[in-house]
Structure formats: C-alpha cells, structure tokens
Amino acid sequence: MYYNDRVLKTKPHLITRSLIPENQETPxxxxxxxxxxSTMTFRRNxxxxxxxxxxxxxxxxxxxxxxxxxxxxxxxxSMPSQTVTALVECSGNKRAYxxxxxxxxxxxxxxxxQGTWKGVPLSYLLSFTxxxxxxxxxxxxxxxxxxxxxxxxxxxxxxxxxKALVSNVIVAWEHNQKxxxxxxxxxxxxxxxxxxGMASVKWLKTIRVIDTQFSGPFQxxxxxxxxxxxxxxxxxxxxxxxxxxxxxxPLDRQILKPGQHEVTGIAWTGEGIITSVEISLDxxxxxxxxxxxxxxxxxxxxxxxxxxxxxRNNEYTIKIxxxxxxxxxxxxxxxxxxxxxxxNEISQIIIQIE
Amino acid sequence: MYYNDRVLKTKPHLITRSLIPENQETPxxxxxxxxxxSTMTFRRNxxxxxxxxxxxxxxxxxxxxxxxxxxxxxxxxSMPSQTVTALVECSGNKRAYxxxxxxxxxxxxxxxxQGTWKGVPLSYLLSFTxxxxxxxxxxxxxxxxxxxxxxxxxxxxxxxxxKALVSNVIVAWEHNQKxxxxxxxxxxxxxxxxxxGMASVKWLKTIRVIDTQFSGPFQxxxxxxxxxxxxxxxxxxxxxxxxxxxxxxPLDRQILKPGQHEVTGIAWTGEGIITSVEISLDxxxxxxxxxxxxxxxxxxxxxxxxxxxxxRNNEYTIKIxxxxxxxxxxxxxxxxxxxxxxxNEISQIIIQIE
Numbered sequence: 088m089y090y091n092d093r094v095l096k097t098k099p100h101l102i103t104r105s106l107i108p109e110n111q112e113t114p115x116x117x118x119x120x121x122x123x124x125s126t127m128t129f130r131r132n133x134x135x136x137x138x139x140x141x142x143x144x145x146x147x148x149x150x151x152x153x154x155x156x157x158x159x160x161x162x163x164x165s166m167p168s169q170t171v172t173a174l175v176e177c178s179g180n181k182r183a184y185x186x187x188x189x190x191x192x193x194x195x196x197x198x199x200x201q202g203t204w205k206g207v208p209l210s211y212l213l214s215f216t217x218x219x220x221x222x223x224x225x226x227x228x229x230x231x232x233x234x235x236x237x238x239x240x241x242x243x244x245x246x247x248x249x250k251a252l253v254s255n256v257i258v259a260w261e262h263n264q265k266x267x268x269x270x271x272x273x274x275x276x277x278x279x280x281x282x283x284g285m286a287s288v289k290w291l292k293t294i295r296v297i298d299t300q301f302s303g304p305f306q307x308x309x310x311x312x313x314x315x316x317x318x319x320x321x322x323x324x325x326x327x328x329x330x331x332x333x334x335x336x337p338l339d340r341q342i343l344k345p346g347q348h349e350v351t352g353i354a355w356t357g358e359g360i361i362t363s364v365e366i367s368l369d370x371x372x373x374x375x376x377x378x379x380x381x382x383x384x385x386x387x388x389x390x391x392x393x394x395x396x397x398x399r400n401n402e403y404t405i406k407i408x409x410x411x412x413x414x415x416x417x418x419x420x421x422x423x424x425x426x427x428x429x430x431n432e433i434s435q436i437i438i439q440i441e
Numbered sequence: 442m443y444y445n446d447r448v449l450k451t452k453p454h455l456i457t458r459s460l461i462p463e464n465q466e467t468p469x470x471x472x473x474x475x476x477x478x479s480t481m482t483f484r485r486n487x488x489x490x491x492x493x494x495x496x497x498x499x500x501x502x503x504x505x506x507x508x509x510x511x512x513x514x515x516x517x518x519s520m521p522s523q524t525v526t527a528l529v530e531c532s533g534n535k536r537a538y539x540x541x542x543x544x545x546x547x548x549x550x551x552x553x554x555q556g557t558w559k560g561v562p563l564s565y566l567l568s569f570t571x572x573x574x575x576x577x578x579x580x581x582x583x584x585x586x587x588x589x590x591x592x593x594x595x596x597x598x599x600x601x602x603x604k605a606l607v608s609n610v611i612v613a614w615e616h617n618q619k620x621x622x623x624x625x626x627x628x629x630x631x632x633x634x635x636x637x638g639m640a641s642v643k644w645l646k647t648i649r650v651i652d653t654q655f656s657g658p659f660q661x662x663x664x665x666x667x668x669x670x671x672x673x674x675x676x677x678x679x680x681x682x683x684x685x686x687x688x689x690x691p692l693d694r695q696i697l698k699p700g701q702h703e704v705t706g707i708a709w710t711g712e713g714i715i716t717s718v719e720i721s722l723d724x725x726x727x728x729x730x731x732x733x734x735x736x737x738x739x740x741x742x743x744x745x746x747x748x749x750x751x752x753r754n755n756e757y758t759i760k761i762x763x764x765x766x767x768x769x770x771x772x773x774x775x776x777x778x779x780x781x782x783x784x785n786e787i788s789q790i791i792i793q794i795e
Contacts, residue, residue, distance in 0.1 A: 095490040095623055097463040100454030105692065106471055109451040117460055136449040190694045190793040234698075236795065269449055338459065340544045344588075439544040441590065 101127065104192045108132035108233075109270070112197030115353075116335045121387070122172075123200035125263050130270055131177045131198065133242055133305070134233030137290050143230055143274055146258070150226070150295035153217030160274050164260050166207040171255050171280060173386040174201040174355055178283035178310060178325045181421075181430035189427035196333045199355075201388055204278045206259030210252045212294070218248075221298045225251045227277050230290030235304055244288055244310075245301035246279065255280050255386070258291060280386035281327050281357045283428070285310045313425040327357030329431040330417060332364065332391075332409040339436040345399040350377075352434070354409035355388040363410045364391040370404035371433075377407070397440045407434040455481065458546045462486035462587075463624070466551030469707075470689045475735070475744070476526075477554035479617050484624060485531050485552065487596055487659070488587030491644050493623060497584055500612070500629055504580070504649035507571030514628050518614050520561040525609050525634060527740040528555040528709055532637035532664060532679045535784035543781035550687045553709075555742055558632045560613030564606045566648070572602075575652045579605045581631050584644030589658050598642055598664075599655035600633065609634050609740070612645060634740035635681050635711045637782070639664045667779040681711030683785040684771060686718065686745075686763040693790040699753040704731075706788070708763035709742040717764045718745040724758035725787075731761070751794045761788040 099114035113129040137143075144160040177198035182191055192198075209225075229242040250256065259278045260267055267273040272289030279286035285305065310325040332354035337343060354361045360383035365374040380390035389409075397403060410416045421432035453468035467483040491497075498514040531552035536545055546552075563579075583596040604610070613632045614621055621627040626643030633640035639659065664679040686708035691697060708718045714737035719728040734744035743763075751757060764770040775786035 095463075097460045099457040099460065100465075102456055103453040103468050103471055105695075106451045106453065109449075111454075114457050117457055188694060188791075190696050190791075193692070193694055338547070340542060340547055341459075342544050437542075437544075 099127070101130070102195070102197060104194065108135050110192050112194055113200045115197040115199060115333055116338060121201060121381070121390070122263055123202060125202070125265065125268050125271065128200040128202060128271060129177065129198050131179075131192075131284060132231065133235075134231045136270065137230035137232070139230070139269055139273060139290070143290065143292065146275055146291065147293045148212060148216045149293065151219040151222045151298050152213070152296050153219065154215070156215050158212075160260070163207060163212075163258065163275070166211065168205050169208050169255070169257055170203060170205045171257055171278060171386070172201070172203045172384070173255075173278060173280040174199060174388050175278075175284045175287055176328055176331075176355070178285055178428040182427035184430055184432070185421065185423055185427050187423070189425060191427055199333075202262050203264065204257060204259040204276075205261035206257035206275075206278065208254050209256045209258055209277070209294075210254060212258060213252070213296075218296055219298070222248060222296045223299060224248065224297050224301050226295040226297055226301050226303075227288040227291055228293040228295065229288045230292050238304075240304055242288065242305055243303045244286055244305055245297070245303075246286060250279070250282070283310075283325055283328055285325065309426065310428065311426070312422070312428055314423070316425055325428050328355065329429045330354075330356040330361075330409050330411045330415045331431040332407045332417065332434045334405065334407055334434050334436050337436060337438050340438070341436075342439045342441050343397060345397060345440050347394060347396045349392050349394045350405060351390070351392045352407060353388040353390055354407070356409070356411035356413070356415065359412035359415075360385055361389040361409055362412050364389065365408050365410070366393045367406040368395060368403050371406050374408075397438075399440055401440045402437060403440070404435065404437050453481070455484070456549070456551055458548065462489050464546050466548055467554045469551040469553060469687055470692060475555060475741070476617060477556060479556070479619065479622050479625065482554040482556060482625060483531065483552050485546075485638060486585065487589075488585045490624065491584035491586070493584070493627060493644070497628055497644065497646065500645065501647045502566060502570045503647065505573040505576045505652050506567070506650050507573065508569070510569050512566075514614070517561060517566075517612065517629070520565065522559050523562050523609070523611055524557060524559045525611055525632060525740070526555070526557045526738070527609075527632060527634040528553060528742050529632075529638045529641055530682055530709070532639055532782040536781035538784055538786070539775065539777055539781050541777070543779060545781055553687075556616050557618065558611060558613040558630075559615035560611035560629075560632065562608050563610045563612055563631070563648075564608060566612060567606070567650075572650055573652070576602060576650045577653060578602065578651050578655050580649040580651055580655050580657075581642040581645055582647040582649065583642045584646050592658075594658055596642065596659055597657040598640055598659055599651070599657075600640060604633070604636070637664075637679055637682055639679065663780065664782070665780070666776070666782055668777070670779055679782050682709065683783045684708075684710040684715075684763050684765045684769045685785040686761045686771065686788045688759065688761055688788050688790050691790060691792050694792070695790075696793045696795050697751060699751060699794050701748060701750050703746050703748045704759060705744070705746045706761060707742040707744055708761070710763070710765035710767070710769065712739075713766035713769075714739055715743040715763055716766050718743065719762050719764070720747045721760040722749060722757050725760050728762075751792075753794055755794045756791060757794070758789065758791050
C-alpha cells in the first residue's frame with residue numbers, strides 16, 4: 088500500500104430517488120458538457136425495466152393507416168437517418184420546490200439531460216403506411232408495463248398529428264453515438280424535441296394512428312396540470328417545456344471566499360430559443376445580462392455565465408430569469424398544480440462570503 | 442445487441458454535495474445492511490485530498506509526554522488490536538432541514554455511515570510515551586490542509602483526556618476488514634465512537650498532548666453551536682451525537698398502493714443505547730412502539746420497523762421519535778444554531794395512498 092502523489096479522482100453520481108422502479112436524476116450542477124453522458128442521463132421509470140425479447144426488435148405501425156406494417160430493427164436502422172441534439176426534461180423536474188409540497192418523485196433540478204439522438208423521422212416511417220383521412224392522433228406504446236390503480240397497463244402516450252409529423256420527431260436507435268442503452272429505451276425510443284420527457288416513449292413497440300382523442304392513464308390522469316387541490320376542473324395537458332434555468336455554480340447556501348467568482352448555469356425552453364438570461368445579485372432589485380456561452384439552438388440548453396467580485400462578510404441572494412423568443416420568461420411564482428409539473432419559478436441561490 | 446431476459450440492475454449512489462473538496466452523502470434510504478460498504482460511506486472533506494507520501498507512514502506522539510515517539514505503520518499494525526463497530530455521523534447531518542436555513546453543505550439524511558474499524562487503542566499507544574502531570578487535552582493533526590479565512594491550516598481537533606483514554610477510542614488502520622481507503626484516512630484514522638465525525642480525524646499524522654485548552658479553527662470557530670444569528674454568546678462545542686433517527690422507507694411524498702406496507706428505518710444516539718422507537722401515523726396524535734430489529738449496541742444504530750395496513754385515498758403524516766438510555770429523545774423542534782449542527786427533530790414523512 089503506497090499512495091505517493093496519488094491523485095484521488097472525485098466524480099458526481101446519479102442522484103437516487105427510487106430503485107423499484109428506477110428513478111435517478113442527473114447531477115446537473117457538476118456536469119459542464121453540453122452532451123450528458125448516457126451513464127449520467129436521468130432515469131425516469133413508471134415500472135420495472137421490461138424484458139427485451141426478440142419481439143422487441145419489431146416495430147408495428149397500425150390503426151387508421153392505409154397499409155399496416157411490421158418493421159424489423161435492421162430495416163429501420165438502414166433507413167435514412169436524422170440526428171437531433173436535444174434536451175429531455177421530465178415534467179416533474181424541480182417538483183421538490185413546490186409550496187405547498189406535492190406527492191410524487193421529489194426531483195430537484197436534475198431531471199434533465201441533453202443528448203444526441205439518431206433515428207428515422209416518424210413522418211418518413213408513416214410514409215410507408217399512409218394515414219387515413221380523419222386521423223387525429225398517433226399513439227405510442229412502450230414496452231414497459233405494470234400495475235396502476237389496480238389495472239395492468241403499458242406506458243402509452245399520444246401526440247396530435249401536427250406535432251407528430253414535424254421533421255425532428257424521430258424514432259431513435261442511437262444515443263450519443265451508441266445504440267440506445269437498455270435503460271434508455273433500446274431498441275427504439277421516440278424523441279419529441281420541445282415537449283417534456285413523457286412524450287419521448289422508450290422501448291417503443293407500436294405506433295397506432297387513431298381518429299379519436301386518446302385517453303390512457305398517462306395521458307388523461309397523469310401528465311395533466313390540475314390547478315386545484317381537491318377538484319379536477321380547469322385541467323390542461325402537459326405538453327411543451329416551460330422556459331427555465333438552473334444555476335449550476337455556486338451551490339445554494341455555499342460559503343465562498345471573497346473575490347471573483349463565476350456564476351454559471353443553463354437555460355432552456357420548449358419551442359423557440361433562449362434570447363436572454365438576466366441575473367440579479369441583490370434579490371431582484373436590479374438585473375443585468377448574463378453572458379450567453381453558445382449560439383442558440385432550438386431544443387438545446389443555453390450555457391450562461393456571469394463573473395462578479397464578491398465582498399467579504401456579505402450574503403448574496405442571486406436570481407436568474409431566462410427569456411425566450413416566444414415572449415415567455417420565468418415567473419416570480421411557479422404555477423402550482425396538484426401533481427407538480429412544469430415548475431419554472433425564477434431560479435435562486437443564497438451564498439455567504441466569509 | 443440482444444437483451445433477452447436481461448436483468449437490469451439498479452443501485453444507489455453517493456449523493457454529491459461538492460467535488461472540490463469532495464463531499465458526498467451515503468444513500469441511506471436505499472442501504473439495508475448494518476455495515477455501510479466503504480464505497481457507500483459518506484465523504485466529508487474540508488480540503489482537497491492530501492498526498493500520501495512516505496512520511497504519512499509515521500505517526501508522531503509528542504507534546505506533554507515523558508518519552509516522545511515516532512512509530513512506523515508496520516509497528517502500529519503489529520500492536521494488539523481492537524475492533525469497534527460504530528457509526529460515524531457528520532454533525533452537519535440534516536443541516537438542509539433547519540429553518541431558517543443556514544449556510545454550509547446542505548446534507549439531507551445521509552451524512553452517516555456505520556463501519557467496522559480495527560486499530561490500536563489510543564490509551565495503549567500513550568502507554569509508550571507516558572503523559573505528564575497537568576496534561577489536559579490531546580490534539581490530533583490530520584494530513585489534510587488548505588486555506589481557511591486566509592490562513593493555511595491543517596485539520597486539527599482535540600479531545601479532553603477523559604474521552605481520549607476510553608478504551609474504544611482507537612487509531613484505526615482497517616475499515617470493514619480492509620486497509621483504510623485513501624479517501625477515508627489511509628494510513629491512520631482516529632475513531633471516536635459516540636462523538637460526531639469531526640472528532641474522528643483522518644490521515645492522522647501527529648498526536649500531541651497539551652496542558653492547555655486547544656483553540657484551532659476547527660475547534661473554536663467551526664464545530665461550535667452558536668444559538669444566535671448575529672452574536673457568538675452562549676456558544677457550546679459540538680461533542681457527542683444527539684439521539685436521532687431516519688425513516689428509510691417509504692420516502693417522503695411517496696405515492697403507495699393501498700394495503701400493508703412496512704415503515705423502516707434506523708435510530709441512534711451518542712452515549713448510551715436506544716431504548717425505544719415510537720411511531721405516529723396520525724401526525725403525532727397517537728404513538729405506538731416500533732419493533733426493534735436487533736439488540737442494542739453502544740455506538741451502533743438500531744434498526745426498527747412497523748407494519749401497517751394503509752387505506753385507499755388517504756394521506757398519512759408519519760412521525761418517528763427515538764429514546765435513549767440517558768433519558769433523551771428527539772425534540773418537536775430542532776435546536777437552531779447558526780452553523781447548522783446536531784439537527785435531530787422528530788423525523789417525519791407524508792405519504793399518499795392512491
């Protein structure tokens with residue numbers, strides 16, 4: 088045993104929220120790259136992992152189509168492919184911050200990751216089958232299933248036709264230049280840039296075109312904004328990501344030395360692009376522009392930073408608000424809803440200079 | 442690529458609080474064993490990891506002693522050894538829960554681990570040097586050092602003679618049947634059962650007997666209870682662990698199926714043993730005894746459990762309070778102190794049955 092000049096590496100880990108099923112968040116404060124490694128990509132499951140049997144290699148397209156087809160993995164991965172770099176964010180991201188608190192996985196800020204997804208556009212796949220007149224929605228059935236309120240159900244979600252046929256909605260088989268990992272949907276995962284992660288169905292088995300409005304439990308029970316504690320009125324389905332941000336460094340309640348420090352983080356939105364990020368170092372009294380660190384790309388987060396000389400024996404309440412090209416910005420107060428989706432209140436940390 | 446019937450393992454990870462220096466907590470909710478694996482043992486550092494050079498293999502005993510000595514690793518590890526199974530808990534454990542919030546690492550409930558430590562009793566080591574009359578404290582210098590408030594300092598802590606000479610205070614070289622890992626103090630770590638972790642100095646280099654009261658920055662600035670926000674009066678040093686508990690399962694704000702579920706967790710105290718653990722399922726209105734799962738051992742946590750049939754469409758506020766043989770129990774309200782030590786308020790979760 089001899090550790091002369093040994094460098095002890097330190098590294099962040101997924102943050103475990105539950106193991107059965109597996110729910111772990113990305114250690115977003117400790118990752119600087121724009122591409123979140125697959126092993127550090129957040130895991131959000133409703134059920135235990137599905138067995139991936141030989142049937143999983145076949146994708147069925149059926150329902151209100153002219154010619155139903157069953158396509159094999161080798162056929163699909165030989166099709167013209169498209170590569171999309173996009174973030175995926177769970178709609179429950181930041182749920183832990185709602186006041187009053189709500190039930191469900193207590194995600195803090197790491198139910199978000201960004202990756203490079205390669206696959207075939209859904210619209211290209213549907214060109215093989217055609218779509219009947221009167222088609223309204225497309226339903227995506229995942230291989231994951233289990234009990235929900237006493238019933239055995241699959242994870243299943245629909246998209247309206249107009250969103251489903253946008254060219255960057257793809258059936259992906261690669262994530263970060265490798266085949267999808269079994270935990271992230273191998274062999275196929277739908278990727279729906281701009282919408283919260285529940286739309287990006289993993290272990291995709293069946294694509295079904297329907298003439299009606301889909302009403303599975305993950306469509307009309309979960310993933311719905313319910314504004315009231317005790318009644319379901321005025322509910323609205325969860326769709327695209329809200330404009331949002333994370334302050335990556337410093338950390339909330341961190342004690343720092345006096346002097347220059349950089350405040351860094353990311354900002355993102357669902358549709359549109361991030362146009363500016365503002366920072367306040369005085370609890371919202373005055374605001375300045377943070378520096379944007381890359382060109383804006385739709386469906387990708389924007390890195391931002393702001394350098395400041397912090398004075399000894401002071402406390403700073405630092406706030407961040409992001410603005411997008413659709414005129415949206417982070418609100419002073421999050422829109423409370425019973426199941427805890429879409430939290431995007433102005434980001435805040437308090438630090439102490441010692 | 443073919444994942445037929447593949448079992449996808451899920452496992453918990455350390456929870457990263459900071460990387461420079463490394464501070465990571467044990468995923469206490471997801472570990473059932475009484476011996477926390479070394480890789481899952483919480484890491485609390487004030488500085489970056491020290492280089493472990495050839496000098497580290499020598500332990501110096503000096504100061505107010507009759508015969509100062511320098512002992513080599515091989516000499517120490519050949520001495521009569523004692524094995525102690527004990528928990529180590531950071532005094533900042535649960536700091537995140539203080540209201541008003543305080544600065545510092547925002548530990549939730551996992552700045553605690555339990556291990557088996559093998560080493561030589563400190564009292565045996567001191568029998569080689571003798572102790573001068575008038576000796577009051579023993580100072581332990583760790584190999585870790587860095588800047589604190591503009592000064593370069595080592596991590597250094599003292600114990601009063603009467604605590605230091607208790608037979609289970611050991612200079613350990615093994616942790617869980619293996620040599621101490623470099624992240625947990627290799628080659629030597631002081632283990633002080635019953636006191637918060639700051640006393641269990643890692644990378645131990647020098648033991649110094651003194652006739653005075655030690656006043657290093659980790660003795661009289663940090664690791665002191667300051668009851669007031671703006672003044673230092675009535676401050677008290679942090680010493681032994683407060684009686685405390687963690688509800689491991691279910692998790693706070695978890696949604697569960699109706700039916701029988703087990704509420705499980707651990708309880709511990711500093712000096713003395715756990716005598717009972719009480720549970721309330723109705724927000725503290727009524728209390729019952731939880732089942733204790735092992736015989737009480739000083740310095741080790743007690744596993745407890747309580748099985749209950751939970752009813753559909755209900756919410757349960759579950760509280761746990763532990764009692765020890767010194768007549769202490771968890772308070773209704775934690776003792777707030779400016780640096781956030783010793784939080785031990787009655788443990789609570791709220792769950793929903795769907």
